[in-house]
Amino acid sequence: MPAHLNHEEFFASLTSLLNTTSQKARGSVYLTQKPFPSTDSTDSQQQQQPPAILIRATDGNTSAPNPKTKASKTPGKATPSKKVKLSTVVSPEELEAFYARYAEVCKAGMTGLKKRDRKKKNAKGKAAGKVQKA
Template sequence: MAPHSSHDEFFSSLTDLLSKTSSQAHGSVYLTQKPLIDVPGATTTNSQPSILIRATDGNTNAPNPKATSKDGKITKSASKATKIKLSTVVTPDDLEAFYARYAEVCKAGMTGLKKRDRRAKKAKTKGGAAKAIKA
């Protein structure tokens, strides 16, 4: 497994990942965090654990089941790149400053997002329920 990057490297890579994803017509960025409890040297004197922050583009490199060749075999899309994985470890002492910068980077990278249109789904469920009651 690759070593965790420094905070500055993590933020620059996350900025690039968010801008690349927002410039495309589609894509996902998954942001996760978890405490590092059972790792030696991960806790400080105040007994709060360090936190592992991860970001990935969600590209699994799995073949698309809908992409089949003429002979019926599933083909792997050539346009898929390797999965991007970013991670860093934040100590409890650096947590406040890290989260302030993390929020800025995430907000700046999510400006191109649109809210999902769920009106069609709501109309479908309302119409379906009305038909069931009438019948």
């Protein structure tokens, strides 16, 4: 697994990932965060100080084949790109400044998003609900 990026590299990579995903017709960016306990301190110090936070970002690409598609490759179809994985560790002291910048980057990356079209879903639901009894 690659090493964690520093904050500036993470923000630059996340910005480019959000831009490339929004320029495509489809795509997703998954953002996750979880506690990252340090292994070098004693147990009593870990309980007093909040743990660092591990922030991850990835696109939806996987190298695993899709079981719903045919096994034969189409000659004109491009091969899927590799999965992009980004991660960084944020210490509790840097958390507020990091989240302020993180929110700015995420908001800027969401400008190209379109609202979901719910009309098709509602039309299907209404049509199914109008079944006449004989």
